[in-house]
Amino acid sequence: MSQTIRVGLAGVGTVGAGVLKILETNGDLIAARCGRRIAVTAVSARDRTKDRGIDLSGVAWEDDPRALAVRDDVDVVVEVMGGANGAALETVEAALGAGKDVVTANKALIATHGTRLATLAEDRGLALAFEAAVAGGIPVIKALKEGLAANRIDRVYGILNGTCNYILSDMETSGRAFELVLREAQALGYAEADPTFDVGGIDTAHKLAILAAVAFGMPVNFDAVHVEGIEQVSAEDIAFARELGYRIKLLGMARRRGDGVDQRVHPCMVPLGAPIADVDGVENAVVTEGDAVGRTILVGRGAGEGPTASAVVADLVDIARGLRLPVFGQPVGTLSDVAPIDIAERVGVYYLRLTVVDKPGVMAAITTTLARHEVSIDQMIQRGRAPGAAVPVVIITHETREAEMQAALAEISAFDTVREAPHLIRVVGS
Amino acid sequence: MSQTIRVGLAGVGTVGAGVLKILETNGDLIAARCGRRIAVTAVSARDRTKDRGIDLSGVAWEDDPRALAVRDDVDVVVEVMGGANGAALETVEAALGAGKDVVTANKALIATHGTRLATLAEDRGLALAFEAAVAGGIPVIKALKEGLAANRIDRVYGILNGTCNYILSDMETSGRAFELVLREAQALGYAEADPTFDVGGIDTAHKLAILAAVAFGMPVNFDAVHVEGIEQVSAEDIAFARELGYRIKLLGMARRRGDGVDQRVHPCMVPLGAPIADVDGVENAVVTEGDAVGRTILVGRGAGEGPTASAVVADLVDIARGLRLPVFGQPVGTLSDVAPIDIAERVGVYYLRLTVVDKPGVMAAITTTLARHEVSIDQMIQRGRAPGAAVPVVIITHETREAEMQAALAEISAFDTVREAPHLIRVVGS
Numbered sequence: 091m092s093q094t095i096r097v098g099l100a101g102v103g104t105v106g107a108g109v110l111k112i113l114e115t116n117g118d119l120i121a122a123r124c125g126r127r128i129a130v131t132a133v134s135a136r137d138r139t140k141d142r143g144i145d146l147s148g149v150a151w152e153d154d155p156r157a158l159a160v161r162d163d164v165d166v167v168v169e170v171m172g173g174a175n176g177a178a179l180e181t182v183e184a185a186l187g188a189g190k191d192v193v194t195a196n197k198a199l200i201a202t203h204g205t206r207l208a209t210l211a212e213d214r215g216l217a218l219a220f221e222a223a224v225a226g227g228i229p230v231i232k233a234l235k236e237g238l239a240a241n242r243i244d245r246v247y248g249i250l251n252g253t254c255n256y257i258l259s260d261m262e263t264s265g266r267a268f269e270l271v272l273r274e275a276q277a278l279g280y281a282e283a284d285p286t287f288d289v290g291g292i293d294t295a296h297k298l299a300i301l302a303a304v305a306f307g308m309p310v311n312f313d314a315v316h317v318e319g320i321e322q323v324s325a326e327d328i329a330f331a332r333e334l335g336y337r338i339k340l341l342g343m344a345r346r347r348g349d350g351v352d353q354r355v356h357p358c359m360v361p362l363g364a365p366i367a368d369v370d371g372v373e374n375a376v377v378t379e380g381d382a383v384g385r386t387i388l389v390g391r392g393a394g395e396g397p398t399a400s401a402v403v404a405d406l407v408d409i410a411r412g413l414r415l416p417v418f419g420q421p422v423g424t425l426s427d428v429a430p431i432d433i434a435e436r437v438g439v440y441y442l443r444l445t446v447v448d449k450p451g452v453m454a455a456i457t458t459t460l461a462r463h464e465v466s467i468d469q470m471i472q473r474g475r476a477p478g479a480a481v482p483v484v485i486i487t488h489e490t491r492e493a494e495m496q497a498a499l500a501e502i503s504a505f506d507t508v509r510e511a512p513h514l515i516r517v518v519g520s
Numbered sequence: 521m522s523q524t525i526r527v528g529l530a531g532v533g534t535v536g537a538g539v540l541k542i543l544e545t546n547g548d549l550i551a552a553r554c555g556r557r558i559a560v561t562a563v564s565a566r567d568r569t570k571d572r573g574i575d576l577s578g579v580a581w582e583d584d585p586r587a588l589a590v591r592d593d594v595d596v597v598v599e600v601m602g603g604a605n606g607a608a609l610e611t612v613e614a615a616l617g618a619g620k621d622v623v624t625a626n627k628a629l630i631a632t633h634g635t636r637l638a639t640l641a642e643d644r645g646l647a648l649a650f651e652a653a654v655a656g657g658i659p660v661i662k663a664l665k666e667g668l669a670a671n672r673i674d675r676v677y678g679i680l681n682g683t684c685n686y687i688l689s690d691m692e693t694s695g696r697a698f699e700l701v702l703r704e705a706q707a708l709g710y711a712e713a714d715p716t717f718d719v720g721g722i723d724t725a726h727k728l729a730i731l732a733a734v735a736f737g738m739p740v741n742f743d744a745v746h747v748e749g750i751e752q753v754s755a756e757d758i759a760f761a762r763e764l765g766y767r768i769k770l771l772g773m774a775r776r777r778g779d780g781v782d783q784r785v786h787p788c789m790v791p792l793g794a795p796i797a798d799v800d801g802v803e804n805a806v807v808t809e810g811d812a813v814g815r816t817i818l819v820g821r822g823a824g825e826g827p828t829a830s831a832v833v834a835d836l837v838d839i840a841r842g843l844r845l846p847v848f849g850q851p852v853g854t855l856s857d858v859a860p861i862d863i864a865e866r867v868g869v870y871y872l873r874l875t876v877v878d879k880p881g882v883m884a885a886i887t888t889t890l891a892r893h894e895v896s897i898d899q900m901i902q903r904g905r906a907p908g909a910a911v912p913v914v915i916i917t918h919e920t921r922e923a924e925m926q927a928a929l930a931e932i933s934a935f936d937t938v939r940e941a942p943h944l945i946r947v948v949g950s
Binding site: 108112115116119120122123124125221226227228229232233235236237238239240241242307363365368380381382383384385386387388389390391396397399400401402403404406407408411413415416419420421424 | 538542545546549550552553554555651656657658659662663665666667668669670671672737793795798810811812813814815816817818819820821826827829830831832833834836837838841843845846849850851854
């Protein structure tokens with residue numbers, strides 16, 4: 091058996107502790123699979139005195155992760171601190187600069203600095219691996235870079251944020267409002283104290299930008315992702331969705347169209363029976379379409395100690411086995427810049443929920459405005475009569491251009507008979 | 521860019537033609553991903569004159585695949601002829617003997633001779649790759665060997681044969697009998713002229729034995745797989761299943777229990793809402809349970825030119841990138857023999873359909889016999905009264921030992937009031 095791979099672990103929070111536990115519990119199994127042992131030789135974390143329920147005796151401690159990254163007794167640095175910049179970025183840069191392979195679970199870091207860091211790694215023949223950054227334990231980066239490497243990938247999309255999926259699933263089951271469910275999710279530890287990154291769609295966008303880079307062979311372009319969160323999804327929308335044969339999911343979607351790529355994160359109406367319509371709670375799902383293989387779907391736990399640590403250790407296993415692939419599946423120098431396609435160019439079906447004052451002429455004004463923008467109506471639900479008071483009107487359109495839809499909506503919003511901001515949710519195919 | 525990888529293609533049927541097409545269509549993309557080109561330099565097939573719709577000019581032809589396997593201008597041999605023995609086996613042996621890496625789509629070969637061939641390959645430091653042998657285009661072998669390598673895998677199961685899944689889906693939709701649907705599937709090319717391997721469960725068992733070897737780190741043990749096919753599944757069973765909240769699927773299932781491993785292929789009642797209950801038609805699905813990652817589900821096309829060729833080329837990409845892992849994920853010498861667990865030891869729920877003569881005392885005799893074997897009844901459907909004639913009785917049991925269930929069934933079958941052989945289908949959890 092060859093020499094032990096020595097790991098410096100930067101961050102001993104949930105994921106870091108999970109990595110230590112897996113290497114302890116499955117150490118022999120992993121050694122048999124790699125032909126060598128993987129051992130953590132040094133760690134770094136904010137608070138040295140905190141009880142983490144794991145034995146760190148015999149492991150060196152560094153207060154500064156940047157110092158950990160350059161230690162002579164470290165071959166691979168595992169960065170599980172988080173954050174796009176600051177200590178995480180500096181630790182990864184220091185590690186690559188010192189000739190260490192790097193494994194990270196940090197989607198913000200890769201989505202923001204991935205291309206530059208990949209250049210650093212590839213110039214030195216080092217691994218920069220980030221399976222844990224996307225969809226937790228599901229080996230989706232490996233599937234795209236290796237298992238589906240025979241294919242031109244035309245589309246990749248999925249449910250990439252367990253917090254949002256948990257909230258939406260719970261809202262549907264309980265009929266409760268977003269704020270209430272969010273507060274409970276925070277109490278249960280399923281949502282962060284500051285939930286903006288999750289519920290605002292940023293976390294999904296980070297992951298999508300990484301998936302798109304690997305799938306399409308392009309530099310990570312997080313800024314090109316159109317991002318909307320789930321804050322505006324109401325219990326009413328969820329109930330109407332169910333009635334119309336849909337479920338509401340926050341999807342990250344990237345599609346190649348001609349010379350461009352469309353990257354979007356927003357709530358979607360997914361038809362019941364679609365392969366990801368039933369992916370509930372904290373599960374993630376990634377759907378890939380390749381020219382030879384067709385559609386492939388991967389489902390599993392997208393977050394949490396075990397799943398995320400499983401992905402980190404899988405990357406360590408690759409490194410221990412001597413596998414060092416180009417960071418995004420092909421050398422950074424061969425990635426081709428692809429023009430972003432603006433969401434205004436989307437052509438699709440829309441769900442629209444308006445709250446209107448129930449008086450003569452209101453529907454005529456709305457439908458005339460839609461017609462003028464060539465938005466044609468497939469289904470309309472107007473429920474309850476309450477003359478002079480506000481009632482909901484739900485419209486499902488035929489295929490429409492986003493730009494026209496938005497223009498019509500801007501006009502309709504300005505009507506004094508329309509109360510509340512209109513709710514628009516895009517409908518996706520099966 | 522390094523030297524081109526030269527492929528000798530043994531077999532130019534559906535899969536072989538698919539490989540040639542992918543290397544043609546996506547050649548540049550694949551070269552960017554591998555850092556070198558993959559080119560077929562020689563082929564071998566039964567009939568040289570057949571028009572395959574692909575350009576084979578500039579490619580050497582060998583009538584004998586064993587001669588192809590040892591050519592100097594071949595680095596990797598792709599075996600896509602099929603068959604557990606004969607030419608396929610001799611070609612793979614010749615290739616490994618001559619120091620060539622081997623990629624095969626041949627599940628019968630790997631299920632039968634996998635361990636011995638792995639030894640041959642590993643002794644010479646060669647790859648013997650078989651992603652295409654299981655679940656077509658779904659990269660499930662890579663997921664088990666690499667993406668989930670941090671985990672102790674406790675269970676792997678799935679829908680592994682598209683022909684059976686197509687037939688069962690069609691029987692459900694159309695309400696037609698097995699023989700009729702099979703005949704149509706043969707006419708459409710979804711089933712072979714001799715369908716025994718598919719509908720008899722052998723093909724699923726080959727794939728399961730391979731999955732179990734990789735998942736549990738044990739030598740392939742095809743002989744230990746309990747195999748039943750779908751020939752006895754009737755339209756009535758499918759209708760009753762639906763009424764009771766189940767769908768019938770042919771599953772291959774392997775589970776580690778203590779020091780043993782249970783490997784089984786048989787029709788199952790899968791509860792509606794279970795992750796694979798909705799996998800229809802020619803799709804395959806593989807579910808894996810790992811101690812850290814939890815449950816992971818992979819779904820995609822399990823057969824056909826594109827998906828199978830996608831997997832073959834993915835293996836070629838691995839080899840072109842220099843990846844040569846132990847054949848079953850850890851060196852053959854470290855695989856540990858695991859005792860097979862007999863199906864008689866299964867504890868679970870059973871669906872039973874009896875055809876009984878409608879006369880006094882029949883039900884008492886059946887239920888008394890079940891009770892004597894400690895089989896307790898959860899649900900019973902007795903439909904229609906036709907005094908003196910045969911009527912169906914459907915029973916869902918509580919958890920029961922297989923051995924007791926079979927003993928009770930043997931007694932009940934012998935009653936002169938019981939017409940037709942009883943139908944037993946095992947119910948699986950969600």
